[in-house]
Amino acid sequence: MTEVHDVIIVGSGPAGYTAAIYAARANLKPILFQGMQPGGQLTITTDVENFPGYPKGVLGPEMMEQFKEQAERFGTKIHFEEITEFDFSSRPFTLKTDFGEHKANAVILSTGASARxxxxxxxxxxxxxxxxxxxxxxxxxxxxxxxxxxxxxxxxxxxxxxxxxxxxxxxxxxxxxxxxxxxxxxxxxxxxxxxxxxxxxxxxxxxxxxxxxxxxxxxxxxxxxxxxxxxxxxxxxAIGHVPNSQLFKDQLETDENGYVLVKNGTHTSVEGVFACGDLMDHVYRQAITAAGTGCMAAIDAERWLENKSHEMIAEGHWAPTQQ
Incomplete structure (x- = not known):
């Protein structure tokens, strides 16, 4: 039987890693899938001088490695596989890779955007x-x-x-x-x-x-x-950005450019699915704002899991997490 996780985070970078840090500290035992570009766009950036806490600046790849270490410190399990298929039509949600199937009661999407x-x-x-x-x-x-x-x-x-x-x-x-x-x-x-x-x-x-x-x-x-x-x-x-939403945009509400629409923080159009970082932000697109929305997504997911678990167990739609 496939193990059901409290929360799966898809995508790394400042948003995904921050979501993992907060989710892990909330004892949600998050699983994070790094995707094709671990660390996101910052891994192709040299000096980062505008992120608070680094008065002398920091290399983008070095910063992302520190984010990753902090997420792992609190118990996040990091997978290097890429999610190739999403199914948000029923709970628990199903995510597939080339190597297997994974299930979760909540999903945080932080797949980012790619510069054209x-x-x-x-x-x-x-x-x-x-x-x-x-x-x-x-x-x-x-x-x-x-x-x-x-x-x-x-x-x-x-x-x-x-x-x-x-x-x-x-x-x-x-x-x-x-x-x-x-x-x-x-x-x-x-x-x-x-x-x-x-x-x-x-x-x-x-x-x-x-x-x-x-x-x-x-x-x-x-x-x-x-x-x-x-x-x-x-x-x-400066010819625009493309949100990395191709694999699931038909299941979630997006704008005309493919950015995932959120409400009340980071809630998407599917209950239990949350979006953060450049995937839902086409205005600011900064490391610090991505990290902020990653924090929001983890808190939103934690509160949603807490509020919905009893209701969904009664409806027969909830899969208890296997310890």
């Missing part, structure tokens, strides 16, 4: 070495530098304006002359004297210097096909 990237091999090699997908996270590393923002939507305009706080010049690169961004955001960017434009241009390669950091980007003219090398100290990809 350009898909260039050089982009992945230089990620964290001059290439970034988060101006809020990494903009402060470019004081007095010249940087590039790739994109034509509101997020690109917003990130370009934000980066002018630090950079001496920000160049927006966009493959067309018209923009998906709202007029007010475009007008705001055009009014900023530190923002310049490279339109009808598409990046084809990020070029590293001798120090292994980005020194230039190769741009292809989308009209003439001509390629030129454009010197830059940093490049920010």
């Amino acid at each position: 990237l350009l898909g260039l091999e050089s982009e992945s090699k230089l990620m964290g070495h001059g290439v970034s997908a988060c101006a809020t996270c990494d903009g402060a590393f470019f004081p007095g530098k010249e940087v590039v923002v790739v994109g034509g939507g509101d997020s690109a305009m917003e990130e370009a304006n934000y980066l002018t706080r630090f950079a001496s010049k920000v160049t927006i690169v966009h493959r067309r002359e018209d923009f998906r961004a709202s007029n007010i955001m475009v007008d705001r960017a055009k009014a900023n004297p530190k923002i310049e434009w490279q339109l009808n241009k598409a990046p084809t390669e990020m070029i590293a210097g001798e120090d292994g950091k980005l020194r230039a980007v190769r741009l292809k003219d989308t009209v003439t096909g001509e390629e030129t090398e454009f010197k830059t100290d940093g490049l920010f990809v």
Whole structure:
């Protein structure tokens, strides 16, 4: 008989690990599945300087290892398998991996979101070495530098304006002359004297210097096909994010972009399923806010389990946890 757990947490990163810490301290004996990218997006980040408690900054992978150790300290069991199938249609909920089946009375989803990237091999090699997908996270590393923002939507305009706080010049690169961004955001960017434009241009390669950091980007003219090398100290990809909700979005209410909708904290449209971190947050997308919602999800799950257990036992829908 498959063991039924109080709570299973799917996804690591600040949200998942924080949920695990709180759930473990509440004696819920959580099981956490790390997924394909243990530690989430912070594992491809170098220095993290805006998380409280690290006055000298910390490497993203190092921070996530510390989160993991703290979760394990309180009894979280961590699995390296990836969940491949979710069934929220009946309780206990069923989650499957390539190696077996797992059941839980409550599930916390913290699968995060993935930045849309350009898909260039050089982009992945230089990620964290001059290439970034988060101006809020990494903009402060470019004081007095010249940087590039790739994109034509509101997020690109917003990130370009934000980066002018630090950079001496920000160049927006966009493959067309018209923009998906709202007029007010475009007008705001055009009014900023530190923002310049490279339109009808598409990046084809990020070029590293001798120090292994980005020194230039190769741009292809989308009209003439001509390629030129454009010197830059940093490049920010701002073409949006994709929530990692593909495997269960048909079972939960999501917005038009796939972000899981929550109410009363972290409750999803299915009772007993909770969502936290970038999976449900398309506004802030910071490590500290993800950790905060992870805490909320664990507390919400604990209270829901406590309030619902007697009622659901009477209805015959509850599976007692096997000790």
